[in-house]
Amino acid sequence: MAVAEELHFRRAADRLGVAQPALSRAIQHLEQELQVRLFDRSNRAVRLTEAGAAFLRGSHGIMNVVDRAVEETRQVDRGQIGSLRIGYTDMAIGGVLPSLLKTFQARHRGIVLHPHHDVTSTQLHKLDQGELDIGCVTGPISRAGYDQVPIQSERLVCVVYENHPLARRGSIRLNELAQEDFIHGPTRDWEHFFSYLFPLCRRAGFVPHIVQEAYNSAGILGLVACGMGVTVLTESVRNILIRDLVILDLEDVTERLQTVALWKTESLSGSKSLFIDALRERSPDMDLP
Amino acid sequence: MAVAEELHFRRAADRLGVAQPALSRAIQHLEQELQVRLFDRSNRAVRLTEAGAAFLRGSHGIMNVVDRAVEETRQVDRGQIGSLRIGYTDMAIGGVLPSLLKTFQARHRGIVLHPHHDVTSTQLHKLDQGELDIGCVTGPISRAGYDQVPIQSERLVCVVYENHPLARRGSIRLNELAQEDFIHGPTRDWEHFFSYLFPLCRRAGFVPHIVQEAYNSAGILGLVACGMGVTVLTESVRNILIRDLVILDLEDVTERLQTVALWKTESLSGSKSLFIDALRERSPDMDLP
DNA sequence: TTTAATGATGCTCTCCAGGTATCAGATTAG
DNA sequence: CTAATCTGATACCTGGAGAGCATCATTAAA
Structure with a gap:
């Protein structure tokens, strides 16, 4: 490229910081390898052949x-571009996750986020299989080879x-629900x-009488x-504002449902660690039991 | 790329026909130069990092x-692709050139032809300046550093x-036009x-009386x-079929107007020599005086 | 605990790229 | 017409990048 631009071996060699003979031979080797004459060179003038011009264009493309x-x-290494497959539960997407994704996306335009709605167990499986980069699940989870960061901690409410x-009433005690019919999500x-809710009911002295299972939160509501x-x-x-529904605090339930972000400790890539940094920044004081 | 595909240094080295240590160091050097870790390698497994995957894609692109x-x-060197700037006169484009260009184009699809309409003197200038590859001019032309091939040889006719x-009359003798008013192209x-026509008239005993100059053949007609x-x-x-016009042979004019293709002898590129070969093939027996 | 597998490292040697000096051909100066 | 100059090519030499061999270190499997 230098010779093509200078059309002069010595000047091109100067520009490249090598001696002129080295450049002459480099061009010769190149021509030999291509089996194509790239320059017409007399002792007095150097010109590009048509093929040489084509190769110059090609070389610019290569560079x-x-x-x-x-x-x-x-x-990608610095995480400035990349893609993240992020799992989320109903609780996560109903809580902090949307604004979290939004601010992260705004800060890191080059990272494409792929959210996947899945329940905790499915997310754990997909994380194992490498089908998810980060799961946002109901936790805490203790799993070998995984790290986690809490992203939200919610009280339970009655609807x-x-x-x-x-x-x-505004607020009630959990045992007041002992005789109620319960609607809930799919047991499996x-x-x-x-595994959070049932022990609490047992402590309050009853087993919830589930009359109907819906497929998801929206269905339940x-x-x-x-x-x-x-x-x-x-x-x-x-x-979620829904007509005809009333939300009641549960006075005697102080336990909180943790939602944690979870990822394989190994293979911490750029975009992944950037996302995790953003999570940690957001909840610096939130600590797991 | 081999390591990325095999995910195994020894197998990749075998595939490349080098020893495994050489490949290990090659990858190390690459990572050092990029300042990016491309592979996660334990003693037991090799995996691409995200950046490594990005670089693999990039490498495919580079290849x-x-x-x-x-x-x-x-x-381009073989002339299979390229472009040719070809000049032509009114006589050339009115004669064999169109079919010539057509057959050449059909045979060499990769070569883009750029025809330029110019009178002989302009074409000569543009050839000198390197603005044309091949001129089709009224000849013969003897010019240092140029080669030529005749492409057509035409009798003169009276319109x-x-x-x-x-x-x-069907045919006449040139001197019968001595008293006629002549229309002709721009003298300059x-x-x-x-320089062909005037000596013929002089020999026939008259100087043509030009009453009007048109800009080109169509204007003249x-x-x-x-x-x-x-x-x-x-x-x-x-x-060219034009109503109200009659074409008469000139019985006593045996001289023929040559049209020749002309090009700089030096810098014979692939497509140019292919075109010239086609010209020579087309008029193998036509010889210049 | 041993064995096998696998990537990294140390050492040696080769050979190619690069440097210097010079040649060969062409243009310019006087 | 000769000398000077310019420019790319060639001859020869050297140093270092890179290749191979032997071996190490670590881990998983037997």
């Missing part, structure tokens, strides 16, 4: 592609329909949530609104 | 661009309007053509059709 590849690699006898999928029963969910449901 | 640059360069006294530009005068052109005007 561009190489530079871009290197630059992109470095950016009833507007005409329910308890609807005007929501095991992590139930819909069934509650129809008057088919009540439910206990996390306080993030306050963010 | 493609390099291969394409080399291939394109070779094709008159339909009601002209000579119109029914058509010097090459005039238009003025002739209007009855403003007659003209002498080459027989290629037979290819």
Whole structure:
């Protein structure tokens, strides 16, 4: 490229910081390898052949592609560009996660976020399989080879329909629900949530009488609104405004449902650690039991 | 790329035909130069980092661009692709040149032809300046550093309007035009053509009485059709059918107007010599005086 | 505990790229 | 017409990058 631009071996060699003979031979080797004459050179003048001009264009292209590849690699390494597959539960997406994703996205335009809605157990499986980079699950989780950061901690609340006898109370105690019909999520999928809720009910002296299982939070709330029963969910449901529903605090339940971000300790890539940094920054004081 | 595909240094080294330590160090050097870790390698497993995956994609791109640059360069060298700037005169474009360009184009799809309409003197100038690759001019031309091939040789004919006294004759002698009004092209530009015609008239005993100059062949024929005068052109005007015009042979003019293709002897590129080969093939027996 | 597998490291040697000096051909100066 | 100058090519030599061999270090499997 230097010779093509200077059309003068000595000047090109000066520009490249090598001696002129070295450059002459370099060009000779190149021509030999390509089996194409790139320069017409008499003792007095150097000119590009047509093929040489074509190769000059090609060389510019090569330099561009190489530079871009290197630059992109470095950016990926620094996490400036990349992609993250992030799992989330109903609680996570109903709580802090949306604003968290939004601010992260605004700060790191080059990172493409791929959110996946899955319950905790599915997310754990996908993390194992490498199908997710970060899971946002009901925790805390202690799992070999995984690290976690808490992202939210919610009280439980009771949701009833507007005409329910308890609807005007504002807050109740958990044992007041002993005789109520419960609507809840699918037992198999929501095991992590139930493993929180059921011990609390047992402590309050009853086993919840589940009359209906819905497929997800929205379904549960819909069934509650129809008057088919009540439910206990996390306080993030306050963010969802639904007519005919009333949310009641549970006075005697101080336990909080943790939602944690979870990732394989190994293979901490640039974008992943940037995301985790953002999580840590957001909840510096929140600590796990 | 081999390591990234095999995820195994020894196998990759085998594939590349080098020893494993050499490959290990090559990767180390690459990582050092990029300042980016491309592989996570324990003693038991090799995996691409995210940056490594990015660089693998980049490398594929680089290989493609390099291969394409080399291939394109070779094709240009062989003349399989390229571009040719070809000048032509009214006579050339009225005669064999169109079919010549057409067959050449059909045979060499990769070569882009750029025709430029110019009179002989302009073409010569542009050839000197390197603004044309091949000129098709009124010849023969003897010019240092240039080669030529004849592409057509035409008789002169007289063109008159339909009601002209000579119109029914079919053929005439040149001196019968002694008293006629002549229409002709611009004296300055058509010097090459005039340098043929005027000596013939002088030999026939008269100096043509030019009453009107048009800008080009079409203009001349238009003025002739209007009855403003007659003209002498080459027989290629037979290819242009214009109402109200009659073409007469000139019995006593055996001289022929040569049109030749002309190019700088030096810098014979692939596509240029292919074009010249095609010209030579087309007129193998036509010889210049 | 031993064995096998696998990447990293140390050492040696080769050979290619680069440097210096010079040649060969062409243009310019006087 | 000769000398000077310019410019790319060639001859020869040297140093260092890179290749191979032997071996180490670590880990998983037997």
